[in-house]
Amino acid sequence: MNDIRRDAPSFHRNIEPITQKMHEILSKNSLHVLEIGSGSGQHTTRLSREFPHLNFQPTEYDVDNLPSINSWCEGYHNVEPAVQLDVSKKQWFEDEATKFDILLCFNVIHITPWKITEAIFKGAKNVMSNECQLLFYGPFKIDGKQTSDSNGEFEKWLKGKDQGFGIRDISEVDTVAKNHGFKLKRRHPMPANNLICEFARV
Numbered sequence: 409m410n411d412i413r414r415d416a417p418s419f420h421r422n423i424e425p426i427t428q429k430m431h432e433i434l435s436k437n438s439l440h441v442l443e444i445g446s447g448s449g450q451h452t453t454r455l456s457r458e459f460p461h462l463n464f465q466p467t468e469y470d471v472d473n474l475p476s477i478n479s480w481c482e483g484y485h486n487v488e489p490a491v492q493l494d495v496s497k498k499q500w501f502e503d504e505a506t507k508f509d510i511l512l513c514f515n516v517i518h519i520t521p522w523k524i525t526e527a528i529f530k531g532a533k534n535v536m537s538n539e540c541q542l543l544f545y546g547p548f549k550i551d552g553k554q555t556s557d558s559n560g561e562f563e564k565w566l567k568g569k570d571q572g573f574g575i576r577d578i579s580e581v582d583t584v585a586k587n588h589g590f591k592l593k594r595r596h597p598m599p600a601n602n603l604i605c606e607f608a609r610v
């Protein structure tokens with residue numbers, strides 16, 4: 409690994425089941441993938457290798473992560489240069505002509521304020537195709553309850569960092585989704601008490 413490339417330890421634990429699940433659930437007609445909060449860029453690089461027919465647009469809020477993403481994805485013909493994106497911006501891209509078919513949002517909404525969850529659905533409305541899939545990977549609460557003791561401990565740790573962070577309840581996320589023309593389609597159980605929550609347009 410070179411010193412530009414960042415390494416997220418959780419990537420190594422989670423990427424195999426994520427990849428496997430995406431093979432099962434991604435629509436065969438999809439072309440364009442938008443990733444929110446790409447972080448180190450490791451998910452982007454692995455998934456772009458796994459799905460060579462898809463074109464990936466990685467994005468990051470923190471500009472300091474952009475070189476890492478671009479370095480991990482160097483040489484991949486199906487990955488665009490990473491761009492800075494704060495999802496709470498009114499308009500995500502200057503040119504919103506390209507419509508994305510898949511939105512990936514891994515490990516973001518529990519570690520950002522609730523307004524970021526709202527902003528993601530609000531922005532997605534303008535940039536996603538009609539048949540899109542929005543995939544949120546991470547821990548979730550179901551019916552207001554944690555799905556494991558370890559998620560409860562994790563939430564305490566998140567709240568210690570910022571009271572506005574927290575493991576989101578699926579039905580509350582779904583309410584926000586519906587306010588913006590999306591709805592929960594399926595939830596896919598994943599190892600380590602995580603889920604992929606899949607949203608589609610209503």
Ligand SMILES: C[S@@+](CC[C@H](N)C(=O)[O-])C[C@H]1O[C@@H](n2cnc3c(N)ncnc32)[C@H](O)[C@@H]1O
Binds near residue numbers: 468493515519520
């Ligand atoms: C825990 S990291 C997850 C990174 C990566 N997706 C992963 O799973 O390894 C949370 C990410 O949320 C991003 N984020 C925080 N605020 C954001 C915002 N306003 N708009 C877009 N992304 C944001 C951070 O920059 C960071 O990359």
